[in-house]
Amino acid sequence: MIQLTIDDRRVTVAEGRTLLEACREHGFPVPTLCYHPALKPYGGCRLCVVEVAQPPPPGDARPRPARLAAACTYPCEPGLVVRTNSEAVQRSRRLTAELLLAGAYQSPEMWALAKSLGVEQVRFQLPEADNCVVCGLCVRACQEIVGVSAISLIKRGMAKQVSPPFEIASAACLGCGTCVLICPTGVLRLEDVSGYRSAHAAGAAEAREYCQTCSELDLEPHFVAAPEALLAAAREGTGL
Amino acid sequence: MPVPVGEIYGLINQEARGEGSVIAALEAVQSRYRYLPPEALLLASERFGLPLAQVYAVATFYNAFSLKPKGKHCLQVCLGTACHVRGSPRILERLETRLGLRAGGTTRDRRFTLETVNCLGACALGPIVVADGEYSGQMTVPKAETLVKRLLRAEAEVTHD
């Protein structure tokens, strides 16, 4: 068992727990977005930040400086001093929620969450807002629960998005709908695309690029329907 | 041109040395063909036993990989800090106007690709433009103009022959 202090209260939790689990177990509310109890913690949305201070070393009573850390990924350590709702925590959550809205200001779910954290206005909006907050829940559910990894988070930075490989219908997708159910903003859709039922982001079909040279859909590989044929050809080519 | 899947698979197998070498395998394909044909991703996914979605995520995360074939000539403008303060953005703009391209793009006729890089480690010579592997230092807008003209002229001759 591990002892730590949350909002001035001494609590005891089992070894191996995260701060978020400790907080919830002992009734300290902490907002989350990218966390799901059935999935490995991710630490992407940063709404669950709390103030964490290391215990002072023996013989030194001065408190250590506190830093903000995501509760969902921080492992409980003996003697930690945690604040779940300090001024700094609130300020950070408020601005983070406002930033989340920048790309999802049409989502009622996100507005409700942001309002509960004190957001009143959105000062910055992304022109290409598509309501996806890149929390990665769908991708992790597909990988960890369904076990097929039909979709992933592709590209990086601002361009990061949820997509099946090659941004076309995925051959691996079972059409189980787990991703659609877990999505906090309702942006994912499940549709019959070119013969497959496949998960994809709403509006993705229109957004696909056409190749400047051949005016065919860019990156659309022909082998997706029959990967076996490609592999056979490859093996033959190398003589393996 | 049909994609030489056998050769690609050979490259991938050559680099497949233990865990984590999928990136090295993709690098080998990228440096051989200057882009990653879609087949390469599927073959890598098969060879390393990784979901295709994961390989696609890797291929789109790293700047060194390109999923589109590059142009015959490749121009790189350094936008590192040293080159920036010495005026490389203007050189990039001039090349963009001249080639009718945005950085990162390839012309319709697949003749030119224009890219930016973050520091080539030759900052003393900044601003730097690399044309088909050849470095030109202390670039100015007029020098960039000359460089493009030379390339365009050479290309025009090729077309006439």
Place this chain on the structure above:
Amino acid sequence: MTKLADPAALAAWQAALAAADGHDRPTLTVCGGTGCRVYGSERVCAALQQESDRRGADLAVKVTGCHGFCERGPLVVSHPERQMYTRVKPEDAREVVAAVLDGRPVADRLRYPDPQTGLPIQHEQDVPFYRHQHRLVLDLNGTLDPLSLDDYVAAGGYAALAKALTALTPAAVIAEVKAAGLRGRGGAGFPTGAKWEACRRQPGDVKYLICNADEGDPGAYMDRSIMEGNPHRVLEGLLIGAYAIGARQGFVYIRNEYPLAVKHLRAAIAQAEARGLLGENILGTGFSFHLSVRLGSGAFVCGEETALMASIEGRVGEPRPRPPYPAEAGLWGKPTNINNVKSWAAVPLIIANGAAWYAALGTPTSKGTLIFSVVGKINNTGLVEVPLGISLRQLIFDIGGGIPNGKQFKAAQIGGPSGGCIPAEHLDTPIDYESLSALGAIVGSGGLVVADEDTCMVDFARYFMQFTQEESCGKCVPCRVGTKAMLATLERICAGQGRPGDVEYLLELGETIKRSSLCGLGQTAPNPVLSTLRHFRAEYDAHILHQTCPAKVCKGLITYQVRPEKCTGCMVCLRNCAVGAIHGAKQQPHTIDPAVCTRCGMCQSVCKFDAVAVN
């Protein structure tokens, strides 16, 4: 080539090299660093070789790593006299060889002129750029052939490894590194010895070492130069570390934009393996260590240690939260120790010469030397190694030779996109970890960019923000969206559309992103903006409140105009304007149509009469 059976065999080899014929024959070293190569040093080398052959002379011509004084390349130095020739062309080969063989004087154009007196300087060691430096890690860069293990061994290479393996316990090695006060040179300045100890203490047999050679800071190239110029020293450092920590496998993660460094590193690994200095049963002591090279694939965030490890594991280079720290759970969940190239390269020196020798340089909290790449608006662009604690003024003016074209120094940006700027009034600040962070900058990895009066600090901050925004991995919200919000605000300000309240918004975003981001990229991304706001607030106000860019850089706030009194009507600008914004007849003053002008500055750079002004 046989493997060295034991440490004595290494010592014997070294002695044989020292006694060998011609080891002390006259030599010309030609800098073969990336910079000098671009200037054509390979052709210079070939010409020198040819000339020496033609004369049938006993003169060795050797390509070395970067000498550091990139500004004056291609550099050639004669040994043992250390006569220095700068900006050498292939045509100069005859003259240079004659100077060495016949003692004939060379033309002044090949000499570096003393910046004060203008008189040509003969010897390398008298050049102010070198005179004020303290080259420990870079000491051999100008004399070694980086592709020759013989050269490194002859210079005492791998003796520190032999000493560690035979005379020191792993704990003693760690104690020595601790006593030397070495701090990580990759950015954060974490004490290296303490880090090693934490990893050593971890239970388990499998431990990994990583050499971080990703060098993502744009405008910094010291790691590249070390790998190019003296790869064996990095290897030796890694070997000593592996022995101290108890690791059997290591990785060097190196940027693929550095092909020459990769080549030299791979060659060094192959040589060391062939001689039994790497691999199984090293020097017959039973100690084994293997090293693999992994190429970075163009992602700045992969310099961050947890992202780097994800990349080595073959995944997307996304950082993960710490704790657990790499020392507890790193590569494939095993204890892992990661250090920067410069940190590893300092280790053999510390072991060979003792902790006290190293700790004699520097300040009470920051020991030893730092390597900077000094670039931007500076006369002597190059690589510089100085003791910690020297002042910025010494670095920029005594070594760097000051600002070109008689312009005024404005600021030095230290630590790249994670760092901050230091304005003129703090030029006397000593360079050490504590003093710089008090000013809102960091020592960082050693990139130092000099800005002069023509640099707009708002644009400078915008540049870094754009860099980090493009390099953000996109995993966490504050960094992915927050840096975008900061960038959009800065872009508006630079376009002349700033609004009152923008500065406060930037401050609010900056403070929150720093505190709430997942990894060091986001946690430091706002620094360039916050530090320019702190030291150059007036420039922001000029942009926002008065719609002017004092440095005349921001395009939305400047116009190009022809000065009629200077214009001769030569039509050169008119012909060169890409968008046809210039009008005027021959021998009549021209005019520029601001509505059409794209502010590319072409007219100004082609005008021979200085008739184009920016307002």
